[in-house]
Amino acid sequence: MTEQEKSTEETIFSAATDEFIDKGFDGARMQEIAKRAGINKALLHYYYRTKEKLFDAIFEKVFKTFMPGIFEVMQSDASMFYKIEVFVEGYLTLIYNNPHIPSFVIHELNRNPDRLPLVFGSIVNQVKDKAFDRFAESLKKEIEEGKIIPIEPEQLIVNIIALCIFPVVAKPIIQGVIFENDKARYKAFLDSRKKEIARFVINSIAVNRDQIS
Amino acid sequence: MTEQEKSTEETIFSAATDEFIDKGFDGARMQEIAKRAGINKALLHYYYRTKEKLFDAIFEKVFKTFMPGIFEVMQSDASMFYKIEVFVEGYLTLIYNNPHIPSFVIHELNRNPDRLPLVFGSIVNQVKDKAFDRFAESLKKEIEEGKIIPIEPEQLIVNIIALCIFPVVAKPIIQGVIFENDKARYKAFLDSRKKEIARFVINSIAVNRDQIS
DNA sequence: AAATAAATTAACCAAATGGTTAAAATAAAT
DNA sequence: ATTTATTTTAACCATTTGGTTAATTTATTT
Incomplete structure (x- = not known):
């Protein structure tokens, strides 16, 4: 059982990463991120308060990785x-x-x-x-x-x-x-x-x- | 009087060019383009039917120029x-x-x-x-x-x-x-x-x- | 000058969007 | 077992957005 399933927060994070990278901040849609993550849109705001905050977290991570x-x-x-x-x-x-x-x-x-x-x-x-x-x-x-x-x-x-x-x-x-x-x-x-x-x-x-x- | 003032269509075109280049297609706003051009938003749709059509015209021009x-x-x-x-x-x-x-x-x-x-x-x-x-x-x-x-x-x-x-x-x-x-x-x-x-x-x-x- | 066409606007509309709320489901603590 | 806290959802909400309509102003024809 090494297969640690991703936490909801991580699932959101990677779904949002995909969406933002595909569409950019302006083109990305919270609804689409929720869909990609297979969760309710309200959960996005539960973990990351706003689209901006969610984006900032992702941008920093991507930038660091790169x-x-x-x-x-x-x-x-x-x-x-x-x-x-x-x-x-x-x-x-x-x-x-x-x-x-x-x-x-x-x-x-x-x-x-x-x-x-x-x-x-x-x-x-x-x-x-x-x-x-x-x-x-x-x-x-x-x-x-x-x-x-x-x-x-x-x-x-x-x-x-x-x-x-x-x-x-x-x-x-x-x-x-x-x-x-x-x-x-x-x-x-x-x-x-x-x-x-x-x-x-x-x-x-x-x-x-x-x-x- | 060589100072040919730009036609409305040209004014719209260049205002839209600025807006699209600044914000990208997704970030650009029709209202903002109208504002930059100093005209009513409905005029945008009078000359260029949709945001897409307006963008396409501009993109082609920019691409050609470049x-x-x-x-x-x-x-x-x-x-x-x-x-x-x-x-x-x-x-x-x-x-x-x-x-x-x-x-x-x-x-x-x-x-x-x-x-x-x-x-x-x-x-x-x-x-x-x-x-x-x-x-x-x-x-x-x-x-x-x-x-x-x-x-x-x-x-x-x-x-x-x-x-x-x-x-x-x-x-x-x-x-x-x-x-x-x-x-x-x-x-x-x-x-x-x-x-x-x-x-x-x-x-x-x-x-x-x-x-x- | 009257009629016609073109340009411009104010007001409006439906859909989409980011975000909220209150309740329900699940997990943790006692 | 029961309370308490956490996670998740369905239903809403206010605002923004692209786009339309019908009327008004301006220019062109006749």
């Missing part, structure tokens, strides 16, 4: 090239397993940027101080050692993340326009990127490409 | 490196002047991918046939000539567009997390990218970097 974790690699003292390879691989796995989350987060944050501070204390500072700053240090060192072409750490990290996330959030356009709605080709395209992105980035910043593994 | 145009460079017979430089410069200008459009298009297309076919005939095929296929040709030739490292055209074009668009759609996160909400630093960051992106891409794919202008 931001850190994979940034740990950045703190190791491995070479930048290795860090980039491992980061891209791990981050793409996370994204490909949750392909609707990036556009969800992006949309909600653009719609209401005030939601970021709510999540700030918990994660953001952690990521900034531990992950990004260490990344910047490592980068600077390898630039000074003549291994990497000069580049701002902010530019490099945004480039890497852009290359990972964009192809997923722009799926309808890429699949539709470039691959003429051929799902298999789009899937193969995403798959290739697991190696392609790191190669592309490292090729760009390596001083001596011949020395690359 | 997709082609800048892709013309791709059709010239200049060198790939030059094409990339010109494309990035022009595309960034377009994006920076309309920073909310990319996330709007991305969100609406993810929410309802069926909207792409609606716009298909007009633009998409044009872009695909004229711009992308020509781009792929040029790329292939320069790869065969040994000027450019082998790379799939789909990967390269998506990389370039990702590097242009992502920093704008992810503004809240980048400005908040990396630049600690310092607007000036974020702005400077975006500005740097006008040269940075082309440099980054060309560095990655050039066989012999020393020959780069």
Whole structure:
């Protein structure tokens, strides 16, 4: 009997997560969440008082799941090239397993940027101080050692993340326009990127490409 | 008296454009559009029968404005490196002047991918046939000539567009997390990218970097 | 100037929506 | 067993929302 059945609260939470990610805050409906969870709508308000409160809880969880974790690699003292390879691989796995989350987060944050501070204390500072700053240090060192072409750490990290996330959030356009709605080709395209992105980035910043593994 | 005052229909159209881009389809309110346009709500339905119809008209216009145009460079017979430089410069200008459009298009297309076919005939095929296929040709030739490292055209074009668009759609996160909400630093960051992106891409794919202008 | 057509509005409507209430069912404590 | 607390529901409610109608104002024709 290891099969611990989910509590009502958890059931609501995951049903609401699905609904919010599918439709966004504005498009999501409390009635539909209740339906997905197989419960009465009033129960939603019993556990989470308002739609906003329910959303906030979910947004924080999603954001936490998505931001850190994979940034740990950045703190190791491995070479930048290795860090980039491992980061891209791990981050793409996370994204490909949750392909609707990036556009969800992006949309909600653009719609209401005030939601970021709510999540700030918990994660953001952690990521900034531990992950990004260490990344910047490592980068600077390898630039000074003549291994990497000069580049701002902010530019490099945004480039890497852009290359990972964009192809997923722009799926309808890429699949539709470039691959003429051929799902298999789009899937193969995403798959290739697991190696392609790191190669592309490292090729760009390596001083001596011949020395690359 | 060259100052042709906008027709009611145009006034509605642009008020609605603002509202939809700000709030998305689900968050937009017909009443608010009427208010922005300074007219009675019933007039909206007089000119555009439903919210959907109004949205469709706007989405198509926005999409058209954003997709082609800048892709013309791709059709010239200049060198790939030059094409990339010109494309990035022009595309960034377009994006920076309309920073909310990319996330709007991305969100609406993810929410309802069926909207792409609606716009298909007009633009998409044009872009695909004229711009992308020509781009792929040029790329292939320069790869065969040994000027450019082998790379799939789909990967390269998506990389370039990702590097242009992502920093704008992810503004809240980048400005908040990396630049600690310092607007000036974020702005400077975006500005740097006008040269940075082309440099980054060309560095990655050039066989012999020393020959780069 | 009169008649006709087009544009605009105020008032209204039905459906949907987030949220509440009071009662019923279930579980926990005594 | 009985009380007490917790969980769940059915029925409501006020507000908002997209949309309509019928009348009024403005522009166009004749």
